[in-house]
Amino acid sequence: MTPADSLQTLGRAADAPTPLLRVEGLSKRFALHPERLLPWRFDKRSRAWRRQRIHAVNGVDLEIQRGDALCVVGESGCGKSTLARLIAGLLSPCSGEVHYDGQRVDHLTANQWRPYRRRLQMIFQNPFASLNPRLTVRQTLEEPIRLHHTDWSRARVRDGADALMADVGIDLGWSERFAHEFSGGQRQRIAIARALSVNPEFIIADEPVSALDVSVQAQILNLLMDAQAERRLTYLLITHDLAVVEHFATRVAVMYLGTICELADADTLFANPRHPYSRALLAASPRLRDGQVQTMRLNGETSMPIEPPSGCVFRARCPHANSRCQRERPSPRTLAEGHRIACHAVEEGRI
């Protein structure tokens, strides 16, 4: 049995149904300083020149069941957006596998991806950048419908776009307007309508409300949840805002420097976070009415995951780190059904 096999059996109960999405050992590295004349560095241990690379995503295992809203939460640079793009097939992984509904999809060509695009759609953070400024709202919404349903009549495509606009709350009279004529919240509605236009079952949303004001954020979150209830959607939502996670998620994955520290049901994680980083993150997020919470202080700041990463990625800031954490990378272990954590200290019962 390879290590990857053992991880997989650990993380998944034997009788669980086939997950909609399964990710195994997924990794993505980016070259650091590709613009530099000499992006290499002499590595003393292996006595060779090596190209410096950032391990944006480093061995992530994950599965998403149908109907889940999995939130990936973490600080900037932890690789959560890269993970989303790998799953959506916008980036190809350096190693690891992505299985969508039982089929392996990570090595597919653009043409082979097309049937999956109809089932899996993405919403981006900045609706100012993700909408084509030269298309009207109607064109924006009709284009994907036409592309995926080449046999539909013009009238049918048109009706489809009208229905979408009604669904997300865009006035039909505005359908001939361009994206720049709308406010941020309205644009995000259009982006959501575009994602829904091909009737997907799975939506990946990368910080969909971070650029929006509080009152508009509430409107968009409500819209996303309504769409989930009406269309039986499954979500993967990337965010750094724990309040949004607590509200929206059924499952939560906490990421730190390219790895998942803790994966649990939302209720479990917020009631009883186990990983030291999850605890610090929860303690640091400002709450409204519970007065002054004791903040768990972390030392230092996030570094960049430049290779070779040894030991636990969080060890430099962790108050519980010991010599084992320096040497050995903790592998994810299942604490209880659906609660997986990668931490030596928790495993040894030190915390």
Added chain:
Amino acid sequence: MALLEVEHLDVRFPLRHGEIRAVRDVSFALDRGERLGIVGESGAGKSVLAFSLLRLLSRPGRIARGRVRFEGHELTRLSDRQLRRIRGNRVAMIFQDPLTTLNPVLTIGQQMIESLKAHRRISSRRARSVALQKLRQVQVSSPEQRLAQYPHQLSGGLCQRIVIAIALLLDPDIIIADEPTTALDVTIQAEIIALLKHLCEKHNVGLIVISHDLGVIGRLTQRLLVMYAGRIVEQGPTRAIINDAQHPYTQGLINALPQMALPRQPLAQIPGNMPSLSQVPAGCAFHPRCRYRLTPQGQPRRDCSERVPEAVVSGESQVACHWVRELIATLPIEEETI
């Protein structure tokens, strides 16, 4: 006498297609050592308000009316030369993104010493030791080394600490911080909040924090102004406002936060969007979105669309709403919003 007094301040931007009134009839005061928050959504005029205090408005913005008094000096009347003695010296500013605030081609040491020498007759050696002392105050590790480094070599949180150290260089009486933690990660944000609070308490510095994040404001400030479409709609103790908001807009803003709803339940949303500052509705600017705009019989309340509401005392706050005493104080908050 308060340290800073703002009275009936109006800021306008005359443009070709009409005038934008970004700040309308704003009055507040700040005492020595007091921490004041200004909260509102984007386009509410909070940054313009902060910039106008030091006359840092970009053209064609101008203060059309009102007074800004600092220790009794009328800042709106000072010459640029006189004003420069106050800016950076007595009143310092901290901006949102530390990496754009710091000069990328100067070392941290050069920038700190430069600002000291611009305001004080001081030797380079002495300036250096003051800079070191301030870096230690903001808990920057190995400060000597930092002085020789450039901003791009440091992380975002460290840069923001250095920006705070620069703000503290000349022992100001007031620090104005415009979204000081928005560009930072949650764990770093918590540290910066603790640091700002500690420094203001220790050195008795007044603090004005602008933020759209009620969580940050709640942790950091004692008093709060809530702005909507250029006006202050509610003003009072931060705790009181967060726990028991009086103005319908403040209530809506707080109830729209994801923390305020049960998980997976719909959030209470304010219908519509904030009006653009060039097309603010007549009367109360919030009335088209307000859930109290109609009487129980379904008639629109005429006051709301005709007269600009005066601030009245309600609870512990001053609230600019015609109906706050009659309605909101007596009406129980609807179930859905709890």
